[in-house]
Amino acid sequence: xxxxxxxxxxxxxxxxxxxxxxxxxxxxxxxxxxxxxxxxxxxxxxxxxxxxxxxxxxxxxxxxxxxxxxxxxxxxxxxxxxxxxxxxxxxxxxxxxxxxxxxxxxxxxxxxxxxxxxxxxxxxxxxxxxxxxxxxxxxxxxxxxxxxxxxxxxxxxxxxxxxxxxxxxxxxxxxxxxxxxxxxxxxxxxxxxxxxxxxxxxxxxxxxxxxxxxxxxxxxxxxxxxxxxxxxxxxxxxxxxxxxxxxxxxxxxxxxxxxxxxxx
Ligand SMILES: NC(=O)c1ccc[n+]([C@@H]2O[C@H](COP(=O)([O-])OP(=O)(O)OC[C@H]3O[C@@H](n4cnc5c(N)ncnc54)[C@H](OP(=O)(O)O)[C@@H]3O)[C@@H](O)[C@H]2O)c1
Numbered sequence: 001x002x003x004x005x006x007x008x009x010x011x012x013x014x015x016x017x018x019x020x021x022x023x024x025x026x027x028x029x030x031x032x033x034x035x036x037x038x039x040x041x042x043x044x045x046x047x048x049x050x051x052x053x054x055x056x057x058x059x060x061x062x063x064x065x066x067x068x069x070x071x072x073x074x075x076x077x078x079x080x081x082x083x084x085x086x087x088x089x090x091x092x093x094x095x096x097x098x099x100x101x102x103x104x105x106x107x108x109x110x111x112x113x114x115x116x117x118x119x120x121x122x123x124x125x126x127x128x129x130x131x132x133x134x135x136x137x138x139x140x141x142x143x144x145x146x147x148x149x150x151x152x153x154x155x156x157x158x159x160x161x162x163x164x165x166x167x168x169x170x171x172x173x174x175x176x177x178x179x180x181x182x183x184x185x186x187x188x189x190x191x192x193x194x195x196x197x198x199x200x201x202x203x204x205x206x207x208x209x210x211x212x213x214x215x216x217x218x219x220x221x222x223x224x225x226x227x228x229x230x231x232x233x234x235x236x237x238x239x240x241x242x243x244x245x246x247x248x249x250x251x252x253x254x255x256x257x258x259x260x261x262x263x264x
Pocket of ligand 1: 011012013014015016017018035036037038041060061062063088089090091092111138139140141182183184185186187188189190191193209212
């Protein structure tokens with residue numbers, strides 16, 4: 001797919017993967033709508049884009065579902081429609097299930113699952129009426145497997161696969177593509193921003209993320225997959241991609257490996 005003059009709406013664009021996607025896309029001749037809660041950071045991202053005049057900032061809190069209809073109306077008015085929605089905003093987890101307050105499980109689901117499907121459903125009538133569009137979902141390798149310390153996070157990402165695989169089938173005749181991307185470790189603030197058992201931030205840059213792929217390399221690969229309208233792709237190192245294949249073909253071997261993950 002040629003992205004020229006397409007309008008691309010990216011959530012979670014204030015940092016990490018979303019920011020890198022915005023900066024990489026801005027090298028092509030596209031219109032960008034960038035969203036997250038932090039308007040100041042979004043304005044900084046806009047300034048760093050190659051063509052800032054083709055970038056609009058639209059603050060959004062993915063846990064404020066009642067705002068979605070108005071946000072979609074605004075998004076549609078900014079450049080005369082939207083062609084691609086990239087559902088990237090999300091939060092991770094660093095806590096054992098036994099310690100985790102239910103409100104934390106709920107918060108993770110609100111942002112990662114209900115925020116993502118809610119915004120998508122609000123935009124859907126626009127895509128269906130013009131019989132075109134692409135919905136991209138930044139899931140995770142945790143959307144395919146489960147490891148200790150990620151119960152709610154892995155569940156929220158698995159849930160996205162169920163929803164968007166079903167939606168893809170529903171939208172086939174409307175010419176709307178659904179692309180699910182599962183990153184492995186990417187070197188962003190995701191682990192610092194992850195929620196702990198009481199909902200406070202983890203504030204530690206875990207080794208896995210610190211040694212992960214750069215957001216820039218990830219975004220280049222992700223954009224290639226979006227342009228090919230792939231249905232699902234895992235983008236990560238050998239360890240993470242192997243884990244997905246083990247889960248599929250040798251699940252008990254993977255179980256043996258993940259139960260030895262250090263949880264201290
Ligand atoms: N990095 C990895 O290793 C990795 C691996 C697998 C999957 N992922 C997924 O990749 C996506 C991006 O994460 P990242 O690695 O780039 O982490 P990040 O640097 O922490 O970025 C997370 C983004 O989500 C936004 N966000 C968080 N809560 C939000 C809310 N309530 N409403 C709106 N936006 C919200 C944040 O913006 P504000 O704080 O400004 O709202 C930020 O822009 C997430 O869905 C994550 O699960 C990351």
